[in-house]
Amino acid sequence: MMSIIFKLLPIILVSFIFYLLIYDIYPKYQELLNLTKQLNELKNKEKEIDNLQKLIKILSQNSNIRQLLDNKEVLDLWLPQEPKIENILASLFSIYQVNNLVFRGTRLDVLEEPRVYNSNILPVKVINFKLEIKGDSALMNFIVAIEQNVRLMQIKKAKLSSEESNFEVESYYLSQ
Amino acid sequence: MESWKSLIPWGLLAPFLIIIFIEFGLGYALNFYNQKLYQDILNLKSRIEQKEKSLEGGLGANTYFKVFSQAVNIVEILRNKKSLGVILNRFNELMPKFLIIKELSYDADKNEIEIVASTQNWQDYIRFYKYVTHLENLELKSFTSPELDENNNLINFSMVLFLKPSFYQ
Numbered sequence: 001m002m003s004i005i006f007k008l009l010p011i012i013l014v015s016f017i018f019y020l021l022i023y024d025i026y027p028k029y030q031e032l033l034n035l036t037k038q039l040n041e042l043k044n045k046e047k048e049i050d051n052l053q054k055l056i057k058i059l060s061q062n063s064n065i066r067q068l069l070d071n072k073e074v075l076d077l078w079l080p081q082e083p084k085i086e087n088i089l090a091s092l093f094s095i096y097q098v099n100n101l102v103f104r105g106t107r108l109d110v111l112e113e114p115r116v117y118n119s120n121i122l123p124v125k126v127i128n129f130k131l132e133i134k135g136d137s138a139l140m141n142f143i144v145a146i147e148q149n150v151r152l153m154q155i156k157k158a159k160l161s162s163e164e165s166n167f168e169v170e171s172y173y174l175s176q
Numbered sequence: 177m178e179s180w181k182s183l184i185p186w187g188l189l190a191p192f193l194i195i196i197f198i199e200f201g202l203g204y205a206l207n208f209y210n211q212k213l214y215q216d217i218l219n220l221k222s223r224i225e226q227k228e229k230s231l232e233g234g235l236g237a238n239t240y241f242k243v244f245s246q247a248v249n250i251v252e253i254l255r256n257k258k259s260l261g262v263i264l265n266r267f268n269e270l271m272p273k274f275l276i277i278k279e280l281s282y283d284a285d286k287n288e289i290e291i292v293a294s295t296q297n298w299q300d301y302i303r304f305y306k307y308v309t310h311l312e313n314l315e316l317k318s319f320t321s322p323e324l325d326e327n328n329n330l331i332n333f334s335m336v337l338f339l340k341p342s343f344y345q
Contacts, residue, residue: 021199024199059240060240
């Protein structure tokens, strides 16, 4: 009887080895992988925060940025930090009036998706609107006035004819 | 007793026992290391929380960064801007004088200009077609078949022209 048990011992031991591998070591190894992954993610996050802190320090000490801060009002005219729809409407009204045209209003749509010109800075939000003018006597002056407006505007689409012209224009503001 | 010991095949069992011993050791080491990692994670989390608090709303809320972003975005917008006024002047320079443009559509994203135009005779149309297909700055993308308008004695057609990068230079 004893001799049978002893002869079976290798099988029992091999089973025990696999039992330990599957139910003890492998779950602990999986946990180790998860924890390492979590730790690395947190380390990356900490690195990002450190970089941000460094960048803020550099920005606050940079004389050019300080100069920009002094001219913040001008920057706000070109690209404000808020939609400032009223400024766009005032500009449009004035452009129409200067060119002896009648401004009949427009719908301003803010696009959901911000536009990223540079991934290291805050993106901009785009405001779309449509314009139309009758006749072509003031066409070029109108186009130039839109494009040279102090609040940045760009004509994205245009349909020009002698009777009527339509424009799809976009303007911008800084996304927070 | 002697006979009991002699029954165990030690030579065969020893490697298995060693493996089991190693496994126990490995299990213990993994346990110890996992606990250390867990503690490190907790410490790191609290450190990150403190740093985040010190940033007060993140970089986006920082005045210097906002102003810097404004300035860079202005430069980028102006650099990417395609002026319709300039494009129209350039396009007019390229188009022959005999071409009558009735309607012009412009799409900045597609870099395209579509014209609905006329010429006064078939010779002019052929001249224009030949001219426009040989232009370096424009590429004829599509066109409708020309048709004779007998009332006005004009050849009417439309064309979609792609503005090549050289057009803007």
